[in-house]
Amino acid sequence: PGVQLPHDPQKKTIVVLGSGWGATSFLNTLDTTDYNVIVISPKNFFLFTPLLPSVAVGTLSPRSIIQSTRYVTRHKTRAVEVIEAEAQHVDVANKTVSFIDNSAIQGELSATTIPYDYLVYAVGAEVQTFGIPGVTEHACFMKELHDAEKMQRLFLDCLESAAFHGQSEEEIKRLLHIVVVGGGPTGVELSGELHDFLEEDLKSWYPELADKIKITLVEALPSVLPMFSKRLIEYTVSTFKESKIDILTQTMVKEVKDKSVKLALPDKTVIDMPCGMVIWAAGNRGRAITQDLMAQLPGAQTNKRGITIDEYMEMKGTNGSIFAVGDCTSSSHAPTAQVASQQGAYLARAFAQRVKRDDLEAKVTELERSVAMILHDDERKKTQDELEGAKRQLAKFKIRPFTYSHQGTLAYIGSDKAIADLPFLNGSFASGGFLTFYFWRSAYLSTLFSLRNRTLVATDWVRTKIFGRDVARE
Ligand code: FAD
Ligand code: NAD
Structure with missing residues (x-):
């Protein structure tokens, strides 16, 4: 893997919930140079679901269709923290996630809460029983x-x-x-x-x-x-x-x-x-944590089938802080691996674009400050031209919406x-x-x-x- 960049408190932190199709595809594609990334999932591996029935009859061995999440994250530019734990609650207003280690062996600390700048919500769904007895x-x-x-x-x-x-x-x-x-x-x-x-x-x-x-x-x-x-x-x-x-x-x-x-x-x-x-x-059917998350946004999240997202994967009502992909969402697409993985990869590319947009915004702010402070006419004109150019670039900058293929x-x-x-x-x-x-x-x-x-x-x-x-x- 080589030497990875350490956690940088100046950079924004993306917390990813899940290690399935959506989350793994996101992690595979994401350039971590400009973000701190933390992955939380009760399973420390990715499961290739399409071949699961082959495992049930012994055609394939269980280990053949799983891949450790660290296999993906260890190749990343910046060190990614992988935590084997179950997220229990997302606090939308305070932008925090609480999670617990509910595995057989636990350390002294087995429950905690961490803040996020962006949450990539990819916890999938659970089996629908319709409450049928037995x-x-x-x-x-x-x-x-x-x-x-x-x-x-x-x-x-x-x-x-x-x-x-x-x-x-x-x-x-x-x-x-x-x-x-x-x-x-x-x-x-x-x-x-x-x-x-x-x-x-x-x-x-x-x-x-x-x-x-x-x-x-x-x-x-x-x-x-x-x-x-x-x-x-x-x-x-x-x-x-x-x-x-x-x-x-x-x-x-x-x-x-x-x-x-x-x-x-x-x-x-x-x-x-x-x-x-x-x-x-x-x-x-949706997981309890998803229902709890949606209940915090009663105005924006009313679809019983899952989280309502826009064409940028943004969870409606969260002001660009939570993005959801895969089976936990209720989009026009079927809940399939194909959709979840395309959404995850798209979101990772959109995060790369977001960095460029943030850089442009910072440049505009910086140039505006400089223009106000420069006294020399020629120099101010030059900086003013540069500012106009940056503003034009920013106005043209658009994150492309998701299209499913x-x-x-x-x-x-x-x-x-x-x-x-x-x-x-x-x-x-x-x-x-x-x-x-x-x-x-x-x-x-x-x-x-x-x-x-x-x-x-x-x-x-x-x-x-x-x-x-x-x-x-x-
Ligand atoms: P998942 O892949 O289910 O991942 C969810 C992740 O979230 C998991 O890692 C889970 O451990 C984690 N998680 C759960 N709870 C929490 C929590 N509280 N906190 C943090 N993490 C949590 N689709 C196809 O397109 N083609 C196929 O051939 C196909 N075959 C399938 C065969 C079977 C047997 C099954 C069951 C499904 C199949 N699918 C197929 C559907 C496909 O598997 C799903 O659509 C896909 O897994 C959805 O991806 P996801 O990332 O949303 O959820
Ligand atoms: P599904 O929702 O596609 O099918 C479940 C079926 O169970 C439905 O047809 C429903 O009518 C039936 N059902 C529900 N309750 C019943 C009851 N009480 N008695 C009798 N029948 C009942 O579920 P799935 O097959 O698990 O697939 C889930 C998702 O994963 C789907 O989006 C599917 O496309 C995807 N998937 C895709 C593949 C593939 O592409 N090869 C393989 C597996 C799953």
């Missing part, structure tokens, strides 16, 4: 790394319990029934990965049980993957049919129990469907097939199948932030191809 207690989420690890453990536990000597047929059927709730891309990709695990590995590891494994995808809306084109939705539905993944649309999960899910069917009848485990992928939507649907809706020659190009699968793999490989992660993921794919997935339960 979800938090009995379902497994698919949002964080520990969710994927937990799902892998529970799924293998279902298999081992089904293999218990003398288990009844009915109980085996229940234990081997996996219900995925939510027909968005998370639920679909996870169902596809589970199917691959079954076909490619479980049939040889558990030959007596594999045929009894059943995957059901439950979706409240009339169709899965509403963000994809009709042709790709149909392609997914027919691939799932071949893969024997049942899709129940217009079916709402009303309760998750220990050994079953309560479903409201399209004809409004309510049934209890026995199952071994439930994976909950029913979308996002959609690169397309990709999803893996299992059986070495992927679907892609790509913006193509001003239209849309929809594609599905094996070629798209290799495109999906290469697109994600190139999107991974580091050579280390690319190498680990590529090696895992080769390892899985040769040796299969592991069924040892940690």
